[in-house]
Amino acid sequence: MTVVTAERITTADHAVRIATELAEVFAAGAAERDLSRRLPHEELDQLSASGLLAITVPAEFGGADLPPSLVAEVVRILAAADPNIAQVPHSHFVYLNLLRLAGTRAQQRDYFGKVLAGARIANAQSERGGATVADISTVLRPVGETGASDADRQPVESSRIDGGGTARRFVVEGTKYYCTGSLFADVLAVLTRLDDPQGISGLEPGEYVAFVPALEPGVRIVDDWDALGQRTTGSGTVEFAGVTVGPEQLVARASAVNAPTGYGAFAQLLHAAIDAGIARGALAAAAEFVRTRSRPWFEAEVTHAADDPLVVQRFGELAVAVAAAESTLIVAGAAVDAAVRPKVAVAQDAHPAASGDGDGAQASIAVATAKILADRAANEVSAAIFEVGGTRSAAAEHRLDHFWRNARTHTLHDPVRWKYQHIGRAVLHNRPPPLHGVI
Structure with missing residues (x-):
């Protein structure tokens, strides 16, 4: 368990103020941490202690219950300072959302309580061995599945995982890659595939976290x-080798992912926020460098590089790209807010799960648009630092390359070329995007 005393954030203004204060602290050492690959353990403890990691906990469990748009703004602010730190809690917020959508009341009380106390959740989701990233080979197997006795073959009390005292145990086996934040985590959210051919668990087939x-x-x-x-x-x-878990640790993904809950749109919104933050941070660094270090090109016939009309023109173009990314992020955030409004619970032990007045398809399209523009801005502006900064901007001592390296790496997360496809199909055929949790 992360050893911190977490503060309680209660309002959106409070969250933004704390994020801004932390961003100023994190920015000071971002380039040096990147150069030496010094892992930000201390900084993440500060993040946990600030209370920002609990801002989505529902009010009934003691949290601020702040909307996705506010979470995106917090992530954008942090990413402008250090996108590494901003990316670490991405999965943390995504899996808190899964608990909100698909967890039982007991699970929500347990994990929301841990997060309010400062705990961090990281993902263990992606694999390398399948034909595509969607193929999951990590198995969740009930104990006694092989060679089970008649007693073992009795199903659990309900097909819903309700943590109601059943003695059934499961084993998790597999290897995960790209597990962002795992080195700093208290809890790992492990995507598994139920392996229960004899049906002894009583659980529905499918994927479980x-x-x-x-x-x-x-x-x-x-x-x-x-x-x-x-x-x-x-x-x-x-790596997971014979890790045992109980039913109270399992959440089925289907109700969150295979329905218009805004689950994927929320996750993608935070990715877009990271890219928009990188773009803003790169623009600020480029402007500071040109104002203080760059020499003007002789043909400009000016004393300062910042007065070169061609440089001024280029900064105008870059500023428009960043503003467009930030503006569409705001629009997308509002769409996701609408899509995740809870509806009346349909089961006594279930938290409200799906969209109410909002439109999950519209949210996904809005987020796809924001993701495209943020991807474009992050890569363009971080590369243009050297274009506007001149030869000396490439010197290692200035460490300006970390903006581009961070942008290029993070924007590989999921291809924007498929965002264009989903947007085009929506425009031409009024076809909603697929429900797979990645748009």
């Missing part, structure tokens, strides 16, 4: 992340 303590026996977290950017996100490999 197992919430596993990071220090659980059988869990091995490997610090092997070696990408050219986002170097301090702790996105290494996690």
Whole structure:
């Protein structure tokens, strides 16, 4: 468990103020941490202690219950300072949303309470061995599935995982990669596929997220992340060898992912916020460099590089790209807010799960638009630092390359070319985007 005393954030203004204060602190050491790959353990403890990681906890469980648009703004502010730190809690917020949508009351009380106390959740989701990233081979197997006795074959009391005292246990086996934040986590959210051909668990077939303590026996977290950017996100490999879990640790994904709940739109909104933040941070760094270090090109016949009309023109273009990304992020955030308004619960033990007045399809399209513009701005502006800064901007001592490396690495998360496809189909055929949790 993260050893911090977490503050309680109660309003949107409070959250933005705290995020802004932390961003100023985090920005001061971002380039040096990137250069030496010093993992931000202390900074993430500060983030936990600030209370920002609990801002989406529903009010009935003691949280501020702030909307997705506000979470995106907090992430954008942090990303402008250090996108590594901003990316670490991405999965944390996504899996809190899963608990809100699909967890039982008991699970919500448990995990929301941990987060309010400062705990951090990280993902263990992606794999490498399948034909595509959507293929999951990590298995969730009921204990006794092989060679089970008649007693073992009795199903659990309900097909819903209600944590109601059943003795059934499960084993998690597999290896995950790109596990962002795993080196800093208290809990790992492990995407698994139920392997129960005999049907002894009583659970519906499909994918389940197992919430596993990071220090659980059988869990091995490997610090092997070696990408050219986002170097301090702790996105290494996690191995699960005979890790045992109970039903109270399992959440079925289907009700959140295979319905218009805004689950995927929320996750993608935060990715767009990271990219928009990188773009803003890169623009600020470029402007500071040109004002204080660059020499003007002789043909401009000016004393200062910042007065070169061609440089001024280029900064205008870059500023428009950043403003467009930030503006569409605001629009997308409002659309996701509308899509995730809770409806009246349909079961006594279930938290409200799906969209009410909002439109999940419209939210996904709005987020796809924001993601495209944020991707474009982050890569363009971070590369243009050298274009406007001149030869000396490429010197290693200035460490300006970390903006581009971070942008190029993070924007590989999911291809924007498919965002264009979904937007085009919506315009031409009025076809909603697919429900797979990645748009």
